[in-house]
Amino acid sequence: MEESRSSLAALLLDPSFWADWASVVGLVGLIILFGVTSPVFLSVANLQALLLAAAILVVLSIGQTFVVATSGIDLSLAASVMLGAVILGLIHAAGLGIFAACVAAVAATSAIGLLNGVLITTGRIPDFVVTLGTLSGITGLGLIISGGEPTMVGSTFLLKLASGKFGPFGYPVWVAIAAVIIAHIALYHTRFGVHLLATGGQAESAAALGIRTNRVKIAAYTISGFCAGIAAILLVARIGSAEPQINTSLLLNSVAAVVLGGVSLFGGRASILGPAIGALMLTALVNGLTLLSVSAFYQPLAVGVIVVLAALIMRYQK
Amino acid sequence: MSAAIHIPPTEAILACQGLSKHFGGIRAFTDVDFQARRGEVTAVIGDNGAGKSTLIRCLVGVHQPDGGAIHFDGRPHPFANPDGARKAGIETVHQNLALIDELTVAQNLFLNREIVRRIGPFALLDRKAMKTQARAMLSKLSINVPSVGQRVRRLSGGQRQAISICRAAGSGAKLVVMDEPTAALGVQETANVEALIRRLREQGVSVILISHNFDQVRRLSDQIWVMRAGKMVATVRSAETTGNELVALVTGAA
Numbered sequence: 060m061e062e063s064r065s066s067l068a069a070l071l072l073d074p075s076f077w078a079d080w081a082s083v084v085g086l087v088g089l090i091i092l093f094g095v096t097s098p099v100f101l102s103v104a105n106l107q108a109l110l111l112a113a114a115i116l117v118v119l120s121i122g123q124t125f126v127v128a129t130s131g132i133d134l135s136l137a138a139s140v141m142l143g144a145v146i147l148g149l150i151h152a153a154g155l156g157i158f159a160a161c162v163a164a165v166a167a168t169s170a171i172g173l174l175n176g177v178l179i180t181t182g183r184i185p186d187f188v189v190t191l192g193t194l195s196g197i198t199g200l201g202l203i204i205s206g207g208e209p210t211m212v213g214s215t216f217l218l219k220l221a222s223g224k225f226g227p228f229g230y231p232v233w234v235a236i237a238a239v240i241i242a243h244i245a246l247y248h249t250r251f252g253v254h255l256l257a258t259g260g261q262a263e264s265a266a267a268l269g270i271r272t273n274r275v276k277i278a279a280y281t282i283s284g285f286c287a288g289i290a291a292i293l294l295v296a297r298i299g300s301a302e303p304q305i306n307t308s309l310l311l312n313s314v315a316a317v318v319l320g321g322v323s324l325f326g327g328r329a330s331i332l333g334p335a336i337g338a339l340m341l342t343a344l345v346n347g348l349t350l351l352s353v354s355a356f357y358q359p360l361a362v363g364v365i366v367v368l369a370a371l372i373m374r375y376q377k
Numbered sequence: 378m379s380a381a382i383h384i385p386p387t388e389a390i391l392a393c394q395g396l397s398k399h400f401g402g403i404r405a406f407t408d409v410d411f412q413a414r415r416g417e418v419t420a421v422i423g424d425n426g427a428g429k430s431t432l433i434r435c436l437v438g439v440h441q442p443d444g445g446a447i448h449f450d451g452r453p454h455p456f457a458n459p460d461g462a463r464k465a466g467i468e469t470v471h472q473n474l475a476l477i478d479e480l481t482v483a484q485n486l487f488l489n490r491e492i493v494r495r496i497g498p499f500a501l502l503d504r505k506a507m508k509t510q511a512r513a514m515l516s517k518l519s520i521n522v523p524s525v526g527q528r529v530r531r532l533s534g535g536q537r538q539a540i541s542i543c544r545a546a547g548s549g550a551k552l553v554v555m556d557e558p559t560a561a562l563g564v565q566e567t568a569n570v571e572a573l574i575r576r577l578r579e580q581g582v583s584v585i586l587i588s589h590n591f592d593q594v595r596r597l598s599d600q601i602w603v604m605r606a607g608k609m610v611a612t613v614r615s616a617e618t619t620g621n622e623l624v625a626l627v628t629g630a631a
């Protein structure tokens with residue numbers, strides 16, 4: 060008893076504990092704060108809406124996590140979501156059916172991820188230059204093929220996806236939960252996951268042991284692109300149309316969720332639950348501020364402050 | 378002064394003839410002949426920059442030599458990559474390229490050789506088996522670490538080097554290559570690693586040891602090869618040489 064109490068105290072005094080659990084601590088803190096200040100916040104309806112709103116960011120944060128774990132970054136993530144959505148809309152509008160449209164969207168965004176990975180590894184160009192380049196290229200491509208116009212997507216499948224429920228959660232939430240489970244297994248229970256962390260930790264040492272570090276990195280960027288495609292489907296389902304507009308806060312928040320989730324920006328250290336909870340926390344922040352009628356202008360400021368704080372705490376991570 | 382070699386090929390576990398490697402304009406080594414005998418500790422000594430690390434990186438597939446032949450276990454064997462060398466039975470403890478800090482002791486010991494369980498089309502890591510075997514590997518070489526589930530970042534330099542060597546030795550390798558395994562270690566840690574190398578030899582593993590500690594080399598090895606400025610300049614039996622002779626060979630003062 061004595062021992063467990065003193066070890067708990069030691070744990071609470073250890074800054075690396077707070078760094079590892081920043082997203083959980085932040086989420087619990089926000090729930091208490093908003094729960095006290097806004098009576099609606101903890102209502103079942105609001106919590107369900109919150110989870111629904113978080114689903115897209117959770118999926119994107121998972122993609123970003125795989126890339127950051129290799130000590131890279133994917134700045135083209137939000138642009139890929141836009142391009143995926145535009146392609147989905149155009150193919151659906153061409154009458155090829157919703158499933159073909161969804162598959163094409165995911166294939167396109169995965170191909171962008173693959174391209175990012177190949178340029179970064181075999182092209183030996185720094186990750187932020189490559190993904191900044193594809194960010195710009197995709198933005199242009201999306202505008203060109205859509206003519207800058209939104210496309211309505213009237214599909215019963217997407218309507219059901221957006222508004223249907225199974226048990227307590229809407230389908231998008233289940234998609235996010237499935238993504239979390241699959242990504243968690245891939246990261247912690249497969250050889251790929253270990254090789255990913257080894258590549259992000261010390262790429263040269265990993266290569267000396269025969270790990271094909273370039274392939275691992277390319278796979279990570281492709282996974283990121285794949286997640287962007289899934290997010291594009293959820294986005295089109297949610298708003299009912301495909302718009303050639305980039306939601307830049309999705310990109311910033313995906314990186315923010317990864318940082319809050321205790322993933323090292325230097326690579327080699329990652330989890331899936333951490334960033335997923337980080338994404339929940341950021342969504343809860345926006346949701347709570349809205350309920351408190353704080354102007355939407357303050358939301359980016361609040362996110363920025365929290366992310367920089369989280370990055371500061373991360374310095375204590377062991 | 379030239380390297381005289383009188384080793385029957387069957388006794389050599391690893392041999393190379395006429396090996397060269399250049400990096401752009403930089404000549405790492407040229408026209409190197411070298412052999413390591415089965416069951417022996419073979420040392421390669423030489424000053425910094427003599428080409429020792431690059432030579433062994435060529436032998437184990439990290440670099441591709443520009444010219445020359447490599448034989449391993451009696452067969453011609455140029456390794457296209459480190460994986461090929463590992464599969465053939467050569468394990469390497471690289472200088473400065475050792476463990477992954479953020480992974481645990483067990484994960485490092487099984488890196489790129491993970492034990493998996495097949496579940497339908499999927500292969501999932503068998504962490505329990507890896508932890509159990511990791512403990513057995515460490516205790517076989519009397520290596521002490523607090524826990525195989527611990528990240529190696531928190532271990533001392535000596536513990537880390539011991540784990541690198543354990544990883545190299547633990548897989549039933551025929552040949553373990555070590556590049557300056559005690560360069561960054563204190564006195565006690567060096568003694569532990571030297572004891573580890575003796576234990577490996579007793580277990581019948583062939584060892585190539587790169588060092589520039591002449592006393593260590595005479596204590597541990599059976600045969601010594603000397604490199605100077607990218608050339609293999611001499612080879613002597615360890616029992617038949619002196620520290621002064623080695624110094625002369627390495628510096629070219631003889």
Ligand SMILES: Nc1ncnc2c1ncn2[C@@H]1O[C@H](COP(=O)(O)OP(=O)(O)O)[C@@H](O)[C@H]1O
Binds near residue numbers: 404424425430
């Ligand atoms: N990857 C590389 N690129 C360019 N030059 C290299 C590389 N690796 C080694 N060298 C050069 O090859 C020579 C031999 O180096 P090395 O094999 O590390 O020597 P040693 O291990 O004997 O100290 C040095 O001049 C070094 O600068």
Ligand SMILES: [Mg+2]
Binds near residue numbers: 431472
């Ligand atoms: Mg060296």
